[in-house]
Amino acid sequence: MTLLVGVDIGNSTTEACLAELGPDGPRYLGGALAPTSGVKGTAENVPGVVKVVQEALSAVGRAPHELATVLVNEATPVISGLAMETITETVITESTMIGHNPDTPAGAGLGTGTTVAFGELDECGPGERVICVVGAGVDFEDAAAGIAAARDRGVEVTGAVVHADDANLVVNRLPQPIPVVDEVTLIEKVPLGMPAAVEVAEPGRTVRTLSNSYGIATLFDLDPDQTRLVAPVARALVGNRSAVVVRTPSGDIADRRIPAGTLTLIGEHARLSVGIDAGAEEIMATxxxxxxxxxxxxxxxxxxxxxxxxxxxxxxxxLSDTADEPDVRIQDVLAVDTFVPQHVTGALAGEFALENAVALAAMVRTSRAPMEALAEQLRSALGVDVVVGGVEADMAVLGALTTPGTERPLAVLDLGGGSTDAALATGDGEVRSVHLAGAGDLVTKLIDSELGLDNREVAEDIKKNPLAKAESFFHVRMEDGTARFFDEPLPAEAFARVVVLGEEGMRPVPTRHSLEKVRQVRRSAKHKVFVVNALRALERVAPGGNLREIGFVVVLGGSALDFEIPDMIAEAVAGAGIVCGTGNVRGREGPRNAVATGLVDAHAGRAL
Amino acid sequence: MSGIVDRRGQRDRHSPPTVVARCVGDHGVRELLAGLEEEGVPVRLADPADASADAGGATCGDGASATAVELAHAAARASTLDVGVGIDSEGRVCVHHAKRPADRPVVTTDAARARWCGHNAARLVIGLPLKEPPEQMEETWPHH
Known part of the structure; x- marks a missing residue:
């Protein structure tokens, strides 16, 4: 009887599988899991490995000196990278716009006139049509009194733009309501003495005139060329309840445009170029x-x-830590269409417009990781024999085959953080594997940028957990419509917000997006990365590219623990008549521990 | 003590639903009401001296010495919308909800942020997330 442990050093986690090798083959005793210390394949991994080995031993009450052999896998020499770039840009050149959605604009209708500072309202003559610009520090009672007095003198104040959150307070104090847009943070930048329009829609409706290019053209008497220039303004205002457009002399804001450029894909037999602005589908087809x-x-x-x-x-x-001369050749790319909320150039209240963007994940093959050096260090740290052996993909297949109900031909889909890997074991024991760019990290990045969170941690939370909305201080409504009650009152920050119910409890999502919107972004990000990559990977390993030749697909890796990704993949491959499901290594480990188990299995096969 | 005391609401339990405000100090009252008005939520000023009566015998002491949290909780219990605001003699402002434990208010701050409290009291009623705290007002802001 010899005690051995298989250790799989992954990008983010290190896993161990402890087994006792007898004459009848290996008897599995247990497993353990810890975060990987340092970059995968370097000597920094030693503390992480020591930790999992000790944990696995102590879990079953065995002492370190009983251990005979530690098996370490040959790490896959690939790493991945991500980048994202917008391919459109909204630049306001002809007009200045304020299109933000303050929670409480006031009045309703459309006002047009020349912009006048509140302090200069006294100087306007009767019959003048003006839009009053109320700067910071003006009290709402004074503002209302000033506007009312001007209107009494015959000045046609048809609308107002206010710095503070005061719109309703001002309108409530006017004898006749006018449309007022408030919370304009950069009010000092509103050009004065210029023709302008203020529009506020009735509650529950959106602006009609200023979101229509011809509406703006009519108001400002624009010619076709000028109308073409204001079209982006109208587009950016669609869906808002309130809006302000100020017509400024042209050329105030310079146009800036970086060409999206072309991507050249160099194959082993061909070389093709594709424009980035053609979109992800065209890039992937190329x-x-x-x-x-x-x-x-x-x-x-x-x-x-x-x-x-x-x-x-x-x-x-x-790579600089692991290789002497980094040779960065891109082996795979995944292009994904996305959109990014970007600050609109020329806007005055921090408005955003959704710009089209393309995200690229790239995969690079590296020189072999210095596993022997790592093994040597492990030998001295643990005081036992350390064996490096087994290609990661082969080991994953062996581990996956311990899932009840599987047999060859079996394909493994390993959904990781940086890459999506697939391996196919045919009946005769041959293993074909492929490593594709784009996995969990790209999903997180898409969620982060599409929702404009700018917070990786929150995006990660959204990716991993179902959403809910805090409807009162004591209950939340889950995204599937069920309600959940709490004994303890929820924190005030969570009230009426979209929250994620993670392992560490409830966390409010800092966004104004609705629950439906956040859910849709989350699901489409997973679809665009994992479903696309799963099909791509299986096609590459399947004999003749025919998915029907694969009997069983076992989904493994950290992302296989996700609450919806395995279902999405199973749905996508269902048409090919494949049995697809989340792995259950050794009938108990779930989609984890496949490589570690495979190492033990392979070693046992050699020993017998 | 505020000059405006509206007792009609207490007499008539069938009055339209409102947020209730109990203010011992004058400081910040105008701003507090402005915050509620801007959000379009009706508010009624109640006599802070009745705090203990409305709180169903809770030990709030007499109105003048009650803390903002006690005033706000009593106001919330008196409100048909379950939301109350209190301002105490020290100028502390508190927003409370009737269903929350008495010692765990929604927001407690000082009079300089009364406007923000008004907005948030209103948002509890209309079901919007609370407003971000105004950044220029640090906790070191003078209380008087």
Whole structure:
């Protein structure tokens, strides 16, 4: 009887599988899991490995000196990088717009006139049509009294723009209501003495005139060329309850446009270029034509050139510890269409417009990780024999085959953080594997940018947990419509907010998006990355690219623990008549521990 | 003591639903009411001296020495909308909800942020997330 432990050092977690090897094969005793210390494949991993080995031993009450062998896998020599770039940009050149949605604009209707500062209202003559601009520090009673007095003198104050959150307070104190837009933070930048329009819609409706290019053209008497210039303004105002457009002399704000550029995909047999602005679908179709990919380059001085440079720089940095001369050749790319809320140039209240963007994940093959050096360090740290052996993909297949109800031909889909890997074991024991760019990290990035969170941690929470909305201080409504009550009152910050119910309790999502919107972004991000990659990966390993030749698909890896990704993949491959499901390694570990188990299994096979 | 005391609401339990405000100090009252008005939620000023009566015999002491939290909780219990606001003689402002434990108010701050409290009291009624605290007002803001 010998006691051995298989250790799988992954990008984010290190897993161990403890087994006793007898004459009848291995008897599995248990497993353990810990975060990987340092970059995968480097000597920094030693503390993490020591930790899982000790945990696995102590869980079953065995002493370290009983351990005979530690098995470590040959780490897959691939790393991945991400970049994202917008391909459209809203620039306001002809007009200044304020299109933000304050919670409480006031009045209703459309007002037009020349912009006049509140302090200069006295100087306006009767019959003048003006829009009053109330700066910071003016009390609402004074503002209302001033506007009412001007109107009494015959000045047609048709609308107002206010710095503070005062719109209703002002309108409630006017004899006749006028449309008022408030919470304009950069009010000092509103140009004075210019023609302007203020529109506020009835509650529950959105602006009609200022979100229509011809509406703006009518108000300001624009010619076709000028109308073309204000079209982005109208587009950016669609869906708002209130809006302000100020017409400024042209050329106030310079136009800036970086060409999106072309991506050149260099295959082993062909070389094709594709414009980034053609979108993800076209890029992926081009990639399919040049597969297998040898490298990819971006046109210098363009968005895509910048993106690939970002990816390469990040990778070169990671590799500098492990390789002598980083040779960064891109082996796979995944392009995903997305959109990014961006500050509108020329806006005055911090407005955003949704810009189209493309996210690129790239995968680079590296030189072999220095596993022997790591093994040597482990030997001295643990005082036992350390064996490096087994290609990661082969080990994953062996581990996956311990899932009850599986047999060859079996494909493994390993959904990780940086890459989506697939391996197919055919009946004759041959294993074909593929590593594709784009996995959990890209999903997090898409959620983060599409919701404009700018907070990776929150995006990660949204990715991993179902959503709910705090409807009172004592209950939340889950995204599927069920209610959940709490004994303790919820924190005030959570009230009426979208929250995620994670392992560490409830966390409010700092966004104004509705629950439905957040859910839709989350699901589409997972679909765009994992479903697309699962199909791509299975097609690459399947004999003749035919999914029907694969009997069983076992989903493994950290993202296989996700509450909806495995279902999405199962649904997507259901048409091909495949049995697809989340792995259950050794009938008890779930989608974890496959490689560690495979290591033990392979070693046992050699020993017998 | 505020000059305006509206007792009609207490007499008539069938009056329209309102947020109730009990204010011992004058400081911040106008701003508090402005916050509620801007959000479009009706508010009624109640006599702070009746705090203990409305709180169903809770030990609030007499109105003048009650804390903002006690005033707010009593006001919330008196409100048909379950939301109350209190301002004590020290100028502390508190927003409370009748269903929350008495010692765990929604927001407690000082009179400089009374406007923000008014907005938040209203938002509890209309079911909007609370407003971000105004950044220029640190906790070191003078209380008087």
């Amino acid at each position: 990639l399919r034509r040049v597969t297998p990919l040898a490298d990819a380059t971006g046109e210098p001085g363009t968005h895509v050139g910048g993106m690939l440079a970002t990816v390469r720089d990040a990778m070169a940095e990671t």
